[in-house]
Every structure is written in C-alpha cells, then in structure tokens.
Amino acid sequence: MKAEDEKYCVECGKLINIKAEVCPYCGVRQPIFYANQPFQQQNNTFQDDRWLPALLFCFFLGPFGAHRFYLGQIGTAVIQLLTLGGCGIWYLIDLIMIIVGKYKDADGNYIKSPVNNN
Structure with a gap:
C-alpha cells in the first residue's frame, strides 16, 4: 500500500x-x-500511429526525404531532397531502420511498428 x-x-x-x-x-x-x-506502462500510441505513414513515405518518396519531412527532421530532409536520398544509400538505410523500429523522429522518439512494440 x-x-x-x-x-x-x-x-x-x-x-x-x-x-x-x-x-x-x-x-x-x-x-x-x-x-x-500510480505505476503504468507508458503508451506510445502516438509513435505507433506514425510508423505506417513513415514507412510508406520512405518506400515511395524516400529519395525526396518525404519521411523526414513527415517526422519533423526538416534540415536533413532538405539535404536528402537535394542529394536524392544520398544517391539511394541514405534512403535505403532509413527504410531498413524504420522497418526494424530503430528510426527516431525529431524529438528522439523511436518510430515502432504497433505489431513489434518491444
């Protein structure tokens, strides 16, 4: 008690x-x-709700930095736009990091899949 x-x-x-x-x-x-x-597990539904749109933005518009604009990373999004996703390499790394749940938004919060919320 x-x-x-x-x-x-x-x-x-x-x-x-x-x-x-x-x-x-x-x-x-x-x-x-x-x-x-009282003690309760933190609910990261806001972060989970952004996973699928971030993944789709990265998959379809990744070389243009759309996923970075969406997640508030404006500075690196402009650089990615000008370099076409770092000639495709930067874009692929971002895509993999979003899929495995290790990508962070502008505030430093992980963008994780609602299915794999470890």
Whole structure:
C-alpha cells in the first residue's frame, strides 16, 4: 500500500520515496510529472500511429526525404531532397531502420511498428 510520502517508479513499478530523483532499485531517473501517479506502462500510441505513414513515405518518396519531412527532421530532409536520398544509400538505410523500429523522429522518439512494440 502506497503511503503519502511514496510514489511508484516509472520503470520498475516499485515503491520509492516521493522525493527520489533516481529509483534505488533500477536506477532510472524519475520525471516530476509522474510523482503522484500510480505505476503504468507508458503508451506510445502516438509513435505507433506514425510508423505506417513513415514507412510508406520512405518506400515511395524516400529519395525526396518525404519521411523526414513527415517526422519533423526538416534540415536533413532538405539535404536528402537535394542529394536524392544520398544517391539511394541514405534512403535505403532509413527504410531498413524504420522497418526494424530503430528510426527516431525529431524529438528522439523511436518510430515502432504497433505489431513489434518491444
């Protein structure tokens, strides 16, 4: 049972002191906005909803950087547009990274398939 001076770790879910900045069990830094909320798995539906459009943009319009424009990476999208996807190599690397779920958007969040959400 959680006391008034305790909170749940956002990573492992164990009870820790409400003033703890780092969980003593798993070592994960605790965001302030989770201080009084019960433990729950983070829902990445926003990121998952962008996976299929990003994949299709990359597959059909990858040499023009459409997937990078879509995900907010404007600077590299313009460079990719001017180089036609780095002569096709940069575009293929992006396509593979999107498929395996290792591609990040402008905010640093992974764009993952809703099926493979590991």
